[in-house]
Amino acid sequence: MSTQSIWFVTGSQHLYGPETLKQVAEDTRQLVASLNASGQLPVAWVQTATMTDTEAITRLCREADADENCAGVVLWMHTFSPAKMWIKGLSTLRKPILHFHTQFNRDLPWGCIDMDFMNLNQAAHGDREAGHLHTRLGLRRKVVVGHWSDPSTVRELAGWSRVAMGWHELQRTKIARFGDNMRFVSVTEGDKVAAEAQFGFSVNGFGVGDLVERMQSVPDDAIDQMIEVYSDLYDVAPELHLGGDRHDSLRDAARQELGIEAFLVEGGFGGFTTTFEDLHGLNQLPGLACQRLMKKGYGFGAEGDWKTAALLRFAKAATAGQTGGTSFMEDYTYHMEGGNELVLGSHMLELCPSISSGRPRLEVHPLGIGGKADPVRLVFDAKVGPALNASLVDLGDRFRLIVNTVRGVEVPPMPLLPVGRAVWEVEPDFKTGLAAWIYAGGAHHTVYSYDLTAGQMEDFAVIAGIEAVFIDKDTNMRDFRRSMRGM
Secondary structure, eight states, X not given: OTTOEEEEEEEOOGGGOHHHHHHHHXXXXXXXXXXXXXXXXXXXXXXOOOBOSHHHHHHHHHHHHHOTTEEEEEEEESSOOXXXXXXXXXXHOOSOEEEEEOOSOSSOOGGGOOHHHHHHSOHHHHHHHHHHHHHHHTOOOEEEESOTTOHHHHHHHHHHHHHHHHHHHHTTOEEEEESOOXXXXXXXXXOHHHHXXXXXXXXXXXXXXXXXXXXXXXXXXXXXXXXXXXXXXSEEOXXXXXXXXXXXXXXXXXXXHHHHHHHHHHHTOSEEEOOTTOOTTOSXXXXXXXXXXXXXXXXXXXXXXXXXXXXXXXXXXXXXTOSXXXXXEEEEEEEOOTTOOEEEEOOSSOOOGXXXXXXXXXXXXXXXXXXXXXXXXXXXEBOOEEEEEEEEXXXXXXXXXXXXXXXXXXXXXXXXXXXXXXXXXXXXXXXXXXXXXXXXXXXXEEEEESSOOHHXXXXXXXXHTOEEEEEXXXXXXXXXXXXXXXX
């Protein structure tokens, strides 16, 4: 993703003469340079030529769509720029769009304002003209208002840039499904053709035997090196160490990780799914491998859940470099004490250690599902703090994104539950939040993140052109149900 960039496009017109256009270009240069120097933007913003006519605008939009490294386009009208010039280009532009409503000067020099100043600094005029056309065209875009030197404005621009990064990565993401989805389950089904048309990612299935063949080709010295990595990063249970009676289980888990990653790299995949109902040729259900590959940025979905795998790949790309953590998650069970209701999130094995509150412990334990040998896994408690759960579901005639803001709390001691564990409070409250999730058709699998915000998930839904519903501190059940089509 280091090669990605955001194009910054300034609009004007020839009416004001060459000196004004020269100043527009210089002001844009300073604005973009300041934003890049802020240290807040996750990718570089690149200044383009000032747009002053239909032909140049159309050509630029085509170039942006053709450029593999362009993750999005920011539009700003420094002066007035008659919007009909933009129709042809914007009607075909497929990149994410942000309309930045700012102006070069922060303060007005009241004592010396003249018409030259007014003609140059009229974004208030030009951006409204642009905004009308954007609405007329039904353009899906983000609007950010504020001066470019304001830290809160820069944070908003940076947040959208991350969404554009994630969306850009999703366009070239391929999801490998090892086995089908869990039998008789509804929510992990869906229309893969419609999903590829809507989101850009592709999903294809592979036999577990193909994966086993790749695992068998992993050399012993690579497994030795991987076990050294485990010892550096985790507290390893004594029985898994060299000479311990379960060391072979750890070697098998390392073989799984190396084999799966090699398969993904060779095929150019950005995510994958597994299922405990299709493990032919595997000695244990992959647990450690899935956890560590998520930590490296791959999307993952258990039980063949390709939609969650794709959403997690987007989330990992959008949050690259941030430290809060993002993981595959499942709402597993509840603590229903009055006034202290909590959700325990976990899975059989596969939570990402990026959300761990401390150094994970590498352990091996029996698993009553899957019918294989005891699997190796990372055991940890998740962090405390604001987070969200996001679910992408296929409703047959449309996709829906459901987002619930939550707060992670301290995980109580659970010595008999040796998996990754997260506990959270639901907004706005337990009953309302859970009922809203059920009404919305939210899945039991989610993307759980301390880094993503509800605003960024809304930006994602806008770019994708899908329905989104939000469950937060302001949710009112009657209004919530009324807001959803067909409810």
